[in-house]
Amino acid sequence: MRGSVNRPPTPEAEDGRQDQHLSLQEIINIKLVESGEKERLKELLRERLIECGWRDEMKELCRSFVRKKGKNNVTVEDLINVITPKGRASVPDSVKAELLQHIRSFLGSAAL
Amino acid sequence: MSLPNDKNGNMSFNSQLSAHLFSDLLDSIIVDVASECHRTARLGLDCNLEIEEEELRLSAEARARLSDPSNGGDVNGKYIVDIFGQTHPPVANDIFECMNCGQSIMAGRFAPHLEKCMGKGRKARLKARRSSRLAQNRYARGSYVSSHSQYSSTSQLSNDTSDTTGEGYSNGAYEDP
Numbered sequence: 066m067r068g069s070v071n072r073p074p075t076p077e078a079e080d081g082r083q084d085q086h087l088s089l090q091e092i093i094n095i096k097l098v099e100s101g102e103k104e105r106l107k108e109l110l111r112e113r114l115i116e117c118g119w120r121d122e123m124k125e126l127c128r129s130f131v132r133k134k135g136k137n138n139v140t141v142e143d144l145i146n147v148i149t150p151k152g153r154a155s156v157p158d159s160v161k162a163e164l165l166q167h168i169r170s171f172l173g174s175a176a177l
Numbered sequence: 178m179s180l181p182n183d184k185n186g187n188m189s190f191n192s193q194l195s196a197h198l199f200s201d202l203l204d205s206i207i208v209d210v211a212s213e214c215h216r217t218a219r220l221g222l223d224c225n226l227e228i229e230e231e232e233l234r235l236s237a238e239a240r241a242r243l244s245d246p247s248n249g250g251d252v253n254g255k256y257i258v259d260i261f262g263q264t265h266p267p268v269a270n271d272i273f274e275c276m277n278c279g280q281s282i283m284a285g286r287f288a289p290h291l292e293k294c295m296g297k298g299r300k301a302r303l304k305a306r307r308s309s310r311l312a313q314n315r316y317a318r319g320s321y322v323s324s325h326s327q328y329s330s331t332s333q334l335s336n337d338t339s340d341t342t343g344e345g346y347s348n349g350a351y352e353d354p
Contacts, residue, residue, distance in 0.1 A: 090194060097198070107202050111209075120210060127214035128223065132230065136218045144211035152207050153200070161199065168195040 096175050106167055113160040122155065123148045235260075 087095075097103040114120050130147050131139050217223045239260055258264055268285035275282045277294045 090197070093194065094198075103202075107205065110202050111206055114206065123207070123210050124214055127211065127218070131214070131218040136221070139215060139218055141208075141212050141215045144215050145208060148207050148211055149204070152210075153203060156203065164199055164202070165192075165195050168198050169191060172191055172194065 093172065093175060097171065102171050106164065106171075109167065110160070110164050113163065114156070117157050117160060119152070119155060119157070119160075123152055126151060 094103075097106075111120075126147055127144050130144065134143070242258075269283070271284040272281055273284065274280070275287070275290060275294060277291070280290075280294075282290050
């Protein structure tokens with residue numbers, strides 16, 4: 066596994082024992098990112114959501130919001146608030162199942 | 178890394194974690210989509226937006242015009258106005274050349290002209306019969322005469338096309354620096 070060039074130096078060994086504040090979740094998250102799996106999973110999810118038209122739905126929601134509010138009065142937060150509830154709810158079950166399966170298998174391999 | 182031994186505990190922790198990771202991924206994709214739409218909107222790159230606004234405006238105008246009680250709303254003076262605000266004369270104006278007889282014909286009068294010209298009507302049929310009988314007689318006497326008449330008519334047509342291509346050519350030549 067290649068280390069990042071710009072990574073700050075790891076903390077000294079003396080404080081090492083105290084730094085076990087990292088929760089299991091954070092450890093797994095770090096593993097996910099470092100192995101590149103998080104990026105792969107994100108790409109997979111993005112591709113599936115494009116295929117099923119979810120992305121176009123979200124863009125249409127944004128567009129109608131922009132039309133109502135006027136394009137110069139819109140912030141990114143506005144759009145995120147517009148999309149998030151509908152977006153979370155309208156992910157197809159098959160897509161969600163596929164991603165969860167990948168995640169679980171990663172967790173399984175990471176636990177070993 | 179040791180996970181809790183209890184099977185049920187293991188499963189729920191795992192699925193909780195998976196669900197959390199999944200919504201992490203989904204949220205980051207939502208942010209991506211939102212920021213891209215924001216950029217598109219602010220930069221005015223989404224040309225559909227202006228088109229849709231224009232269409233909304235025009236449809237509102239048309240609706241207003243329809244509800245306007247003057248001649249049923251869609252007749253403006255002499256001509257009828259369509260949804261784009263264009264007027265069309267009741268008889269088509271464009272003039273072109275009939276490919277059968279070579280006359281200059283107005284588009285709106287083309288169908289009746291063709292009927293006469295190509296032989297649907299009574300008079301035309303008589304004309305056709307007469308001319309075909311003449312042609313048959315000619316053919317009987319000698320194929321030279323009928324083929325000659327065919328050749329002359331086709332050459333007339335090819336002359337026309339060559340004229341236009343000739344003009345086109347010369348135009349191109351002049352425009353060439």
